[in-house]
Amino acid sequence: MTTPKAETTTSRVLAGLRHDDSSVRLRAALAAGSDPDPEFVEPLVERCGVEPVFHVRDMLTWALTRHPEASTVPRVVAELRSPHARARSQALHTLSKIGDRGVWPAITRSLLTDPDDEVARTAWRTAVPLAPEGETAELAEVLVSQLGRGGRETQLSLSRALIALGEPAVAPVRAAAAGPDPRVREHALATERLRRDPEAGFAYAVEEAKRVVSLGPEARDPDGQDAVGPDGREE
DSSP states (O other), X not given: OOXXXXXXXXXXXXXXXTOSSHXXXXXXXXXXXXXXXXXXXXXXHHHHTTOOOHHHHHHHHHHHXXXXXXXXXXXXXXXXXXXSHHHHHHHHXXXXXXXXXXXXXXXXXXXXXXXXXXXXXHHHHHHHHHOXXXXXXXXXXXXXXXXXXXXXXXXXXXXXHHHHHOHHHHHHHHHHTTSSOHHHHHHHHHHHHHHHOXXXXXXXXXXXXXXXXXXXXXXXXXXXXXXXXXXXXXX
């Protein structure tokens, strides 16, 4: 039986999640995670979709991970269909923290190619560790289709996802590096450079990739090896 004291605590947490002060919302999310209650799941998910402050969103996600997956996962997965980009992005982030590989079918191509860069970036980070072994080749093809997209931060996120995916991404990236679109080719070459030398840094890899593209197919890569040839292999 719920005691009046427990009811008061629950009410305070729920009110805190709606408070105008971000510090109050942060404390409420901490309380919700420290003492999980089924009544918190829906308000936590709803708040994730509209919370403007990063560290509060992160605490909301942490609070959700403290609740039973049977309660949280279906509700969070439902947010992936939200018309609001922030809700989709935070739902993906939360699923990545929960780590339930059973949600893989919900990480759709439409999320991986979402027009909102932040949603797409979060989908890439979430998809790589959750993808079943038999799905990694298809995932690699979808990720490679996004090469050349967005600004430096978005491109770095995609490169990291492709590198983390491992062997299934190597051949598709090399094929893209021999393609006709200079922007795609530069990004693919930079990804391959970063894969071979993680210490090089992405900015350096991009500049070297631009140099290779500008010099044409006879150029040599930054390691002194031949650049990727027209058949997608290293010459």
